[in-house]
Amino acid sequence: MKNTLLASKRLALSESGFVFDPVSGQSFSVNESGLVFLRLAQHEDDLDKLTTQLVEQFDASSVEIKRDVQDFINRLQGFLK
Amino acid sequence: MKNITTKNPWVAPVIVRHASSGMNKFGGVRDAQFRDEIAGVSIAELVEKYGSPLFVLSEEHLRQSVRRINRAFTTRYAKVRQAWSYKTNYINAVSAILHQEGCDAEVVSEFEYDKARRLGVPASRIFFNGPYKSRGALTKAVSEGARIHVDHLDELALLEEVAAELGILNFPITIRLNFDTGFAENWGRFGFNLENGQAMEAARRIAASPNLKLTGLHNHIGTFITDPRAYTAQVGIMINFMNNVEAATDCTITTLDIGGGFASRNAMQGVYLPPEQITPTAEQYAEAICGALAIGLKDREQHGKPLPELVLETGRAVVDEAEWLISSVVANKRLPTGQRAMVLDAGVNILFTAFWYNHEVRPARPVEGIPEDTVLYGPLCMNIDVVRQSVSLPPLKTGDLLSFWPVGAYNNTQWMQFIQLRPAVVMVRQNGQVDVVRRAETLDDVEEPERLPADLQPDFS
Numbered sequence: 001m002k003n004t005l006l007a008s009k010r011l012a013l014s015e016s017g018f019v020f021d022p023v024s025g026q027s028f029s030v031n032e033s034g035l036v037f038l039r040l041a042q043h044e045d046d047l048d049k050l051t052t053q054l055v056e057q058f059d060a061s062s063v064e065i066k067r068d069v070q071d072f073i074n075r076l077q078g079f080l081k
Numbered sequence: 082m083k084n085i086t087t088k089n090p091w092v093a094p095v096i097v098r099h100a101s102s103g104m105n106k107f108g109g110v111r112d113a114q115f116r117d118e119i120a121g122v123s124i125a126e127l128v129e130k131y132g133s134p135l136f137v138l139s140e141e142h143l144r145q146s147v148r149r150i151n152r153a154f155t156t157r158y159a160k161v162r163q164a165w166s167y168k169t170n171y172i173n174a175v176s177a178i179l180h181q182e183g184c185d186a187e188v189v190s191e192f193e194y195d196k197a198r199r200l201g202v203p204a205s206r207i208f209f210n211g212p213y214k215s216r217g218a219l220t221k222a223v224s225e226g227a228r229i230h231v232d233h234l235d236e237l238a239l240l241e242e243v244a245a246e247l248g249i250l251n252f253p254i255t256i257r258l259n260f261d262t263g264f265a266e267n268w269g270r271f272g273f274n275l276e277n278g279q280a281m282e283a284a285r286r287i288a289a290s291p292n293l294k295l296t297g298l299h300n301h302i303g304t305f306i307t308d309p310r311a312y313t314a315q316v317g318i319m320i321n322f323m324n325n326v327e328a329a330t331d332c333t334i335t336t337l338d339i340g341g342g343f344a345s346r347n348a349m350q351g352v353y354l355p356p357e358q359i360t361p362t363a364e365q366y367a368e369a370i371c372g373a374l375a376i377g378l379k380d381r382e383q384h385g386k387p388l389p390e391l392v393l394e395t396g397r398a399v400v401d402e403a404e405w406l407i408s409s410v411v412a413n414k415r416l417p418t419g420q421r422a423m424v425l426d427a428g429v430n431i432l433f434t435a436f437w438y439n440h441e442v443r444p445a446r447p448v449e450g451i452p453e454d455t456v457l458y459g460p461l462c463m464n465i466d467v468v469r470q471s472v473s474l475p476p477l478k479t480g481d482l483l484s485f486w487p488v489g490a491y492n493n494t495q496w497m498q499f500i501q502l503r504p505a506v507v508m509v510r511q512n513g514q515v516d517v518v519r520r521a522e523t524l525d526d527v528e529e530p531e532r533l534p535a536d537l538q539p540d541f542s
Contacts, residue, residue: 019096027099031450031476034094060091064478068093071415075096078419 255297301340428459
């Protein structure tokens with residue numbers, strides 16, 4: 001998980017949610033919360049702190065956000081191998 | 082009072098890889114919208130009141146559907162009877178509406194026969210079809226004057242015995258035929274084969290019996306027939322045989338029963354084109370069938386023979402699009418393959434048609450977010466419990482509702498109590514009222530027929 005967070009720092013992010021991985025050459029689309037997460041991950045390696053920042057920004061319980069973030073990182077892990 | 086927050090609403094983060102693939106020249110995107118009501122009643126309110134999962138019938142859709150088929154045929158041929166195929170959905174409220182609309186009953190077992198009789202259908206308006214009718218069932222049906230479709234020689238012999246025992250002469254019967262139309266695969270397991278002479282032999286045997294009289298011919302070419310020309314061929318072959326059998330045995334055929342098989346707007350798995358493009362309308366079926374009748378029967382009355390009644394054993398085309406299944410998301414998962422999965426509270430034990438249809442699946446609320454390929458699993462602890470192998474859905478939370486459509490045909494009859502209890506079926510009436518037409522099953526319902534020997538009662542004290 002930590003490795004995935006570190007790997008995500010290499011992604012190039014655009015305002016519109018277009019994401020480019022310069023290592024694999026693949027491109028992706030993310031939704032608004034996905035983009036916020038990836039932006040935060042550019043500067044934050046600690047998943048708990050990252051989740052706390054999301055809880056401050058979004059209207060949902062930390063349980064729900066942690067669960068969705070976990071799923072997102074799992075998905076990301078498959079793409080950034 | 083609602084909490085006021087300045088925070089943004091949370092939608093689960095989604096990332097989708099861009100993939101290049103073949104162009105979809107048809108450009109259609111199914112399942113992209115949402116459905117929050119059925120026949121004007123809120124899905125969320127239905128589930129709140131009656132629970133999830135929940136089958137929801139629409140009386141308006143059902144009546145409009147049967148009326149459209151009736152209109153399509155009665156405006157093209159003088160003598161038409163629709164016989165409601167009980168096995169498609171024999172919930173009493175469904176059958177009752179269709180009988181109110183003028184349908185007869187087509188039943189394929191003693192159980193269905195009794196069900197129709199209990200609902201008040203006169204025996205003379207029941208077409209008793211199917212490959213197995215016990216002596217008791219035949220005795221009852223003959224003595225009550227039902228219309229019997231004979232499937233094989235053993236049944237013919239039994240029927241003759243029954244009629245003789247009851248002292249009945251010239252009991253009118255129909256024989257089931259099978260033959261090759263050149264379109265659908267011949268369902269050779271039902272009835273007497275036409276090409277090898279079995280059917281003519283059966284007719285001769287009936288002609289030789291003082292107790293029986295051949296008055297009808299029946300054939301069912303198959304199921305989900307999407308080419309109306311198959312029916313044109315079927316009717317032509319049946320009329321040809323009618324002429325031959327009348328000439329050979331001096332009988333008079335008064336009924337041509339062409340069975341069922343009309344498709345609904347459901348998406349068959351493995352079929353590339355969407356149902357909107359491949360499912361013929363009632364009018365197209367009617368044109369193909371009645372056109373063939375007009376050609377084949379044009380000289381019949383001049384030869385002193387009556388125009389036969391056309392009997393349609395309609396099922397799927399009548400009821401499929403009049404029912405929805407509402408199910409709740411109980412979990413989101415990520416499979417090892419990376420594919421998103423959802424666990425729903427409705428499985429294949431109640432949505433049997435998920436084995437061969439890709440139903441239309443819609444969330445019950447507008448959902449933001451990037452749609453992602455998703456597999457939908459039911460709640461059964463069985464690997465086969467997949468209600469949809471692949472559907473593009475936006476992110477959904479636990480508790481979100483999904484509607485499956487069309488589900489009116491075969492689910493409420495082929496469903497089974499397996500692992501889970503079967504849910505309620507409600508009907509939205511034409512006046513907007515909602516009636517429970519089949520309550521949810523209980524543990525007592527399942528255990529009532531069981532008998533536990535006293536010495537087998539476990540003792541955990």
